[in-house]
Amino acid sequence: xxxxxxxxxxxxxxxxxxxxxxxxxxxxxxxxxxxxxxxxxxxxxxxxxxxxxxxxxxxxxxxxxxxxxxxxxxxxxxxxxxxxxxxxxxxxxxxxxxxxxxxxxxxxxxxxxxxxxxxxxxxxxxxxxxxxxxxxxxxxxxxxxxxxxxxxxxxxxxxxxxxxxxxxxxxxxxxxxxxxxxxxxxxxxxxxxxxxxxxxxxxxxxxxxxxxxxxxxxxxxxxxxxxxxxxxxxxxxxxxxxxxxxxxxxxxxxxxxxxxxxxxxxxxxxxxxxxxxxxxxxxxxxxxxxxxxxxxxxxxxxxxxxxxxxxxxxxxxxxxxxxxxxxxxxxxxxxxxxxxxxxxxxxxxxxxxxxxxxxxxxxxxxxxxxxxxxxxxxxxxxxxxxxxxxxxxxxxxxxxxxxxxxxxxxxxxxxxxxxxxxxxxxxxxxxxxxxxxxxxxxxxxxxxxxxxxxxxxxxxxxxxxxxxxxxxxxxxxxxxxxxxxxxxxxxxxxxxxxxxxxxxxxxxxxxxxxxxxxxxxxxxxxxxxxxxxxxxxxxxxxxxxxxxxxxxxxxxxxxxxxxxxxxxxxxxxxxxxxxxxxxxxxxxxxxxxxxxxxxxxxxxxxxxxxxxxxxxxxxxxxxxxxxxxxxxxxxxxxxxxxxxxxxxxxxxxxxxxxxxxxxxxxxxx
Numbered sequence: 001x002x003x004x005x006x007x008x009x010x011x012x013x014x015x016x017x018x019x020x021x022x023x024x025x026x027x028x029x030x031x032x033x034x035x036x037x038x039x040x041x042x043x044x045x046x047x048x049x050x051x052x053x054x055x056x057x058x059x060x061x062x063x064x065x066x067x068x069x070x071x072x073x074x075x076x077x078x079x080x081x082x083x084x085x086x087x088x089x090x091x092x093x094x095x096x097x098x099x100x101x102x103x104x105x106x107x108x109x110x111x112x113x114x115x116x117x118x119x120x121x122x123x124x125x126x127x128x129x130x131x132x133x134x135x136x137x138x139x140x141x142x143x144x145x146x147x148x149x150x151x152x153x154x155x156x157x158x159x160x161x162x163x164x165x166x167x168x169x170x171x172x173x174x175x176x177x178x179x180x181x182x183x184x185x186x187x188x189x190x191x192x193x194x195x196x197x198x199x200x201x202x203x204x205x206x207x208x209x210x211x212x213x214x215x216x217x218x219x220x221x222x223x224x225x226x227x228x229x230x231x232x233x234x235x236x237x238x239x240x241x242x243x244x245x246x247x248x249x250x251x252x253x254x255x256x257x258x259x260x261x262x263x264x265x266x267x268x269x270x271x272x273x274x275x276x277x278x279x280x281x282x283x284x285x286x287x288x289x290x291x292x293x294x295x296x297x298x299x300x301x302x303x304x305x306x307x308x309x310x311x312x313x314x315x316x317x318x319x320x321x322x323x324x325x326x327x328x329x330x331x332x333x334x335x336x337x338x339x340x341x342x343x344x345x346x347x348x349x350x351x352x353x354x355x356x357x358x359x360x361x362x363x364x365x366x367x368x369x370x371x372x373x374x375x376x377x378x379x380x381x382x383x384x385x386x387x388x389x390x391x392x393x394x395x396x397x398x399x400x401x402x403x404x405x406x407x408x409x410x411x412x413x414x415x416x417x418x419x420x421x422x423x424x425x426x427x428x429x430x431x432x433x434x435x436x437x438x439x440x441x442x443x444x445x446x447x448x449x450x451x452x453x454x455x456x457x458x459x460x461x462x463x464x465x466x467x468x469x470x471x472x473x474x475x476x477x478x479x480x481x482x483x484x485x486x487x488x489x490x491x492x493x494x495x496x497x498x499x500x501x502x503x504x505x506x507x508x509x510x511x512x513x514x515x516x517x518x519x520x521x522x523x524x525x526x527x528x529x530x531x532x533x534x535x536x537x538x539x540x541x542x543x544x545x546x547x548x549x550x551x552x553x554x555x556x557x558x559x560x561x562x563x564x565x566x567x568x569x570x571x572x573x574x575x576x577x578x579x580x581x582x583x584x585x586x587x588x589x590x591x592x593x594x595x596x597x598x599x600x601x602x603x604x605x606x607x608x609x610x611x612x613x614x615x616x617x618x619x620x621x622x623x624x625x626x627x628x629x630x631x632x633x634x635x636x637x638x639x640x641x642x643x644x645x646x647x648x649x650x651x652x653x654x655x656x657x658x659x660x661x662x663x664x665x666x667x668x669x
Contacts, residue, residue, distance in 0.1 A: 007051070009047060010054050016032075017037070021153075058149070071206075077141060081119065081135045082297065084305050085307070086644075086647075087308050088311075092306075096306050107286045108233075108255065108256055109254075109255050109261055109286060109287060110234050110235050110284075110285045111283070111284055112283045113251050114281035114307055114308075115277065115278070116196045116279055116280045117196055118135075119168075120135070120170050120218075121134075121141065122165065124163060126161045127157055127158040127159075127163075128158075129149065130145070131143065131145050132148030132154075134204075136657040136661060137658035140661065148170070149208070150212035153247045154218045164229075165223075165224055165225070167224060168218050170216055171196075171216070172196075172199045172216055172217065173277050176214070176215045177194070194278070195277065196278065197604045200604035203216065219247060219248065219249045221238070226240075233288055282307070291304065316386065317341035318368070319338060319364060319367065319370045321337040322334050322335065323335050323404075325404075326404065326426065326428035326429065327429075328512055330421040331419075332419040332420065333353075333355070334352075335353060336382050343373065353382060355418050355419070364397060365390075365395055368394055369385070369389040404428075406425070406427060433465070434453050434468070435453050436512055438499075446492075446495040447495055461474050464568075466571045466575065469496060469500075469575045475493065502577075503580075503583040504531060504582070506521075507531070507579070508525055524545075524556075525581040526586070527545055535566075586618070592618040593618060593619035596622075596631050597634060598624070598630055598633045600635055600636070600640050600643050601643070602636045602637040603636040626651065631651070633652070636656050
């Protein structure tokens with residue numbers, strides 16, 4: 001084949017494949033078979049290899065990925081990518097409509113599904129895709145062009161040669177996630193948590209081949225400058241983008257009034273679990289573009305749009321039993337044993353019922369059909385019993401009177417609702433203390449799960465903390481246990497040995513001093529540098545420290561006053577455990593130093609404890625609740641009520657893209 005014929009055939013094949021991609025991924029109406037598509041694709045690949053002078057970065061063959069970049073470059077948006085204010089109930093939607101009507105308008109609205117994915121901006125020059133950018137902080141995003149080019153529903157070349165920017169959501173379908181997790185499970189890899197997190201992780205891969213394998217998808221929903229194309233309404237803009245070849249959600253609906261909005265919300269609240277992709281609400285926009293312009297913007301949001309968030313998804317299952325566990329402080333916790341049920345991608349078998357009062361208030365009975373949801377879309381929660389489903393065979397709850405482990409009588413502490421086992425020799429307390437000592441936030445001994453610690457305790461290998469550091473004496477016995485072998489035992493013993501080097505704060509937290517969490521332990525370690533210094537401090541000296549009040553000061557003094565605790569510390573010292581703070585000193589940073597922050601929702605790119613550790617290293621103080629003293633709130637996916645409270649108190653909000661930019665500037669990621 002000569003060069004001229006090759007060029008003609010390459011162009012012909014690219015057109016066939018581009019049309020096929022559009023028909024399959026956008027219209028869901030393919031005109032050629034998968035076999036034909038693969039045949040044309042292979043032919044094009046061979047021709048491009050033979051005639052490299054006709055190479056094109058936007059060829060369909062480039063969809064498979066393979067481009068690797070060193071880092072994500074920053075791109076400033078020509079027009080800000082503003083977020084939308086959230087509303088959570090019908091009254092707030094009506095208030096939104098009334099505010100607009102009070103301005104003298106009689107609006108139509110466009111209702112759109114709020115796709116649970118990652119926002120992106122896509123730029124085309126003369127109809128050819130040039131750039132894909134994340135939302136970022138709304139002003140500046142990250143260049144992810146190498147990855148968005150692998151998304152088959154996003155056209156590399158438009159049906160008309162226009163220069164345009166469009167915005168939309170990159171997402172992963174539920175079936176795609178299920179297939180990925182099936183393959184990952186076979187390879188003993190951790191499962192991807194949910195569609196949104198999987199999308200966020202995929203689109204930020206430095207190697208585009210990985211993104212290509214994740215089979216991401218798009219819905220396009222916004223044209224930033226529609227009037228430049230003589231478009232008068234948002235709905236017209238959606239139709240225009242569809243004509244260009246973009247995938248626009250067919251569920252979008254033009255409605256005449258508030259009743260149309262509410263009907264749409266009710267309809268898709270019912271349908272959401274049957275959709276092939278995740279949604280977490282409905283976006284409501286004024287349709288008329290001139291009306292949008294007149295309504296304008298606040299510093300953060302458009303006044304002409306809101307995002308309604310669906311309530312947490314609830315499912316029904318059976319409460320099979322209520323069992324009780326004993327914590328390291330002796331606190332008794334009742335737990336629901338449930339018929340396994342899938343809630344937002346996770347199989348739920350158990351849920352905490354907190355205490356006797358909680359169960360009585362909800363009138364939960366063994367045998368009840370109960371509704372389950374994930375509080376903040378994370379923690380499984382028993383919402384209520386379905387009393388209308390009762391048969392009469394349900395068993396009323398009765399609080400136990402004796403410890404389920406040592407069988408000693410239970411009691412309550414003054415002013416508290418929880419029951420406690422006060423027996424200091426209760427085996428459950430010892431096991432829980434041992435599990436706490438080796439846990440991730442304490443000594444962080446890898447390979448020491450709860451089950452292994454319980455087995456070693458029951459087998460007599462470990463009875464107290466110091467026995468952990470004598471476990472090497474039982475090596476021959478350990479390798480004969482079911483599930484163990486030379487390598488796993490040696491890895492565990494190596495992790496135990498390595499833990500001796502831990503900085504003081506880990507040991508302090510691991511000792512289990514009442515009220516001393518990992519963050520307070522870090523504060524004490526940084527302040528006093530050595531365990532001996534801390535041990536020597538008086539009550540007055542302790543409570544003068546920031547965030548160490550009289551109760552914590554008393555707990556610390558009481559702990560170091562007991563002979564058995566001092567004996568334990570001396571034994572650990574003799575065993576070679578580090579007793580000094582070896583971590584980083586506080587770094588100075590004007591943005592963070594001395595500030596209080598709260599995290600709510602799921603951050604896709606980093607665990608919450610990792611974020612807290614970084615911010616804490618700059619002198620920022622993490623908090624679990626929002627108040628007028630909070631300086632900023634970090635909001636991830638599916639935030640809880642803390643987000644709304646922050647909005648009410650007008651506390652600055654950081655979304656995860658802004659957080660990423662802060663951490664990037666600090667060179668922490």
